[in-house]
Amino acid sequence: xxxxxxxxxLFLFGLFFLWEVVxxxxxxxxxxxxxxxxxxxSFISLLWSGQIPLQILASLKRAAIGYLLAxxxxxxxxxxxGLFDRVYRALEVIVEMLRPIPPPVVIPVAMLxxxxxxxxxxxxxxxxxxxxxxxxTMDGVKxxxxxxxxxxxxxxxxxxxxxxxxxxxxxxxxxxxGLRVSLPVTLILVVISEMVGSTDGIGYFxxxxxxxxxxxxxxxGMLSLAILGYLLNQLFNVLHRSLLFWHGGMLRRSR
Amino acid sequence: MKSINWTGWLVFAAVVxxxxxxxxxSPAVQFYIPPASQISGSLIQIIASGEIAGHVGTTLTxxxxxxxxxxxxxxxxxxxxGYFPLVHSYLETLIEFLRPMPSVAIIPVAILLLGxxxxxxxxxxxxxxxxPILINTLDGVRxxxxxxxxxxxxxxxxxWRILKSIILxxxxxxxxxGLRISLAIAxxxxxxxxxxxxxxxxxxxxxxxxxxxxNSNMYAGIILVASLGYLLNRLFLLGxxxxxxxxxxxxxxxxx
Numbered sequence: 001x002x003x004x005x006x007x008x009x010l011f012l013f014g015l016f017f018l019w020e021v022v023x024x025x026x027x028x029x030x031x032x033x034x035x036x037x038x039x040x041x042s043f044i045s046l047l048w049s050g051q052i053p054l055q056i057l058a059s060l061k062r063a064a065i066g067y068l069l070a071x072x073x074x075x076x077x078x079x080x081x082g083l084f085d086r087v088y089r090a091l092e093v094i095v096e097m098l099r100p101i102p103p104p105v106v107i108p109v110a111m112l113x114x115x116x117x118x119x120x121x122x123x124x125x126x127x128x129x130x131x132x133x134x135x136x137t138m139d140g141v142k143x144x145x146x147x148x149x150x151x152x153x154x155x156x157x158x159x160x161x162x163x164x165x166x167x168x169x170x171x172x173x174x175x176x177x178g179l180r181v182s183l184p185v186t187l188i189l190v191v192i193s194e195m196v197g198s199t200d201g202i203g204y205f206x207x208x209x210x211x212x213x214x215x216x217x218x219x220x221g222m223l224s225l226a227i228l229g230y231l232l233n234q235l236f237n238v239l240h241r242s243l244l245f246w247h248g249g250m251l252r253r254s255r
Numbered sequence: 256m257k258s259i260n261w262t263g264w265l266v267f268a269a270v271v272x273x274x275x276x277x278x279x280x281s282p283a284v285q286f287y288i289p290p291a292s293q294i295s296g297s298l299i300q301i302i303a304s305g306e307i308a309g310h311v312g313t314t315l316t317x318x319x320x321x322x323x324x325x326x327x328x329x330x331x332x333x334x335x336x337g338y339f340p341l342v343h344s345y346l347e348t349l350i351e352f353l354r355p356m357p358s359v360a361i362i363p364v365a366i367l368l369l370g371x372x373x374x375x376x377x378x379x380x381x382x383x384x385x386x387p388i389l390i391n392t393l394d395g396v397r398x399x400x401x402x403x404x405x406x407x408x409x410x411x412x413x414x415w416r417i418l419k420s421i422i423l424x425x426x427x428x429x430x431x432x433g434l435r436i437s438l439a440i441a442x443x444x445x446x447x448x449x450x451x452x453x454x455x456x457x458x459x460x461x462x463x464x465x466x467x468x469x470n471s472n473m474y475a476g477i478i479l480v481a482s483l484g485y486l487l488n489r490l491f492l493l494g495x496x497x498x499x500x501x502x503x504x505x506x507x508x509x510x511x
Contacts, residue, residue: 008348093263100484104447108465188357192447210363222360229355
C-alpha cells in the first residue's frame with residue numbers, strides 16, 4: 001500500500017519535472033504553458049499579497065450562504081414531503097418539471113432579478129443544491145423503519161418529539177448524502193456564476209487572468225481552487241464523522 | 256402504469272394561472288415575469304420560425320460528441336486501471352490531485368489552448384464527464400469477485416475473453432451509474448461553455464436573450480433546455496433497461 005502511494009507521488013513529480021523541462025525548452029508555446037516553477041512563484045506571491053485569499057473569501061461567502069440556505073429550506077421541505085403524502089403529491093409535478101433544468105441556465109434568470117450582485121450567485125447555488133438535498137431527505141424520511149415509529153407512538157411521544165428524536169436521526173445518513181453531493185455542485189456553480197456575471201471571486205479571477213493573458217496567474221488560480229475543493233471535502237468528512245459517529249456502530253451491530 | 260397525479264397537475268395549473276395574472280398586473284412585473292401565455296407564444300414562434308433549431312442542433316451535437324468521447328476514454332481507462340493495479344498505483348495521486356478541482360475551471364485553459372469554438376466546448380465536456388465514469392468503472396472492476404476471474408482462468412480463457420465475458424458484464428452496473436451521473440454533467444458543461452465563449456447553442460441563446468432584454472424568449476429557451484435534459488435522461492433509462500435486461504433475472508434469483 002505504502003509502496004503504491006510512493007509510485008503515485010513519484011509519477012506525479014515526474015510529470016511536474018517533464019512539464020518544467022518541456023516549458024523551459026519552449027517546445028510548447030510558453031505563453032500558453034509556462035514552466036511550473038513560474039506558476040508556483042505566481043501562486044505564492046498571490047497568496048502573500050492576499051489577492052487569492054480575498055477572491056476565495058468572496059466566493060466562499062456566496063457558496064456558504066447559498067448552500068446553508070438550501071440545506072435549511074430543502075431539508076425542512078423534504079421532511080414535510082416525506083411525512084405527508086398529500087404535500088408530496090401536490091408538489092411532485094412542479095419538482096419533476098424544474099429538476100431537468102441544467103443549473104447554469106438559471107444564471108440569466110438570476111441576473112435578470114438580482115443583477116450581478118451576490119444574491120444572484122446565492123440564488124443559483126440555492127437552486128442547484130435543491131434537488132440532491134430535497135430528494136435524499138424525502139427518501140430518507142420515507143424509508144424510516146416503521147417499527148421505530150410504532151415504538152415511539154406506543155411510548156406516547158408527541159409529533160414534534162417523534163420528528164426530532166426518531167425521524168431526523170434515522171434519516172440523517174441520507175440527508176448527509178444529499179449534503180455531500182451538493183458540495184461539489186456548490187463549488188462548480190459559484191465558479192460558473194462568477195465567470196458569467198461578476199467582478200470578483202475566484203471564478204472571475206481565473207477567467208479574467210486568461211483574458212489578460214496572465215497565464216501563470218490563471219494556473220495559480222486553478223491550483224488554489226483545487227486545494228479549496230480538497231479542503232472542503234476533508235472538512236465535510238470530519239463533520240460527517242463527528243455527527244454520525246453512532247451510525248457506523250449501528251450498521252455493524254445490525255449485521 | 257402509474258396513475259396520473261391530478262393534485263400535482265392541479266397545483267401546477269394554479270402556479271401557471273398565478274404567473275399569468277402576476278405578469279399581466281403591471282408592465283414593471285411583466286418585464287421580469289412575462290405572462291405564461293406570452294412565453295408559450297415565444298416558444299411556438301422561435302420553433303416555428305426555425306430560429307432555435309440551429310441552436311438546439313449545435314448544443315446537441317456538442318453534447319453527444321463530448322459525452323461519447325468521454326464514455327469511450329473513461330470506460331477503457333477505468334478497466335485498465337482496475338485490471339492492472341500497478342498502472343493504477345502510478346496514476347492514483349494524479350487522479351486524486353485533479354478530481355477535487357471544479358471541472359469548469361478548465362474552461363479558461365481550454366480557451367487558451369483551443370480558442371473559441373466547437374473543439375473547446377467538446378474538450379471541456381469530455382474532461383468533466385470523464386471523472387464520474389472513470390471512478391465508477393474503476394470501482395466496478397475492483398469489486399468483481401475474484402472467484403469469477405479465477406474460474407475463467409481455470410477454464411483456460413485468455414485475457415481478452417476474461418475481459419469481454421467476465422469483467423465487462425460484472426462491472427456494467429457501476430459503469431451505468433457513472434454514465435448516468437455524467438449525462439447531467441455533460442449538459443451542464445456544454446451550456447456553461449456556450450455562455451462563456453460560444454456564439455451559438457442554447458446556453459449562448461438564453462444568456463443573449465436576457466442581455467437583449469427579450470425575457471420571454473429567455474424563458475422559452477429554458478423550457479427547451481429542460482425538455483432536452485428530460486428527453487436525454489429518458490432515452491438513457493430506456494437504453495439502460497435494454498442493455499441490462501439480462502441482469503434483472505440474475506438479481507431476482509439472488510433475492511430468492
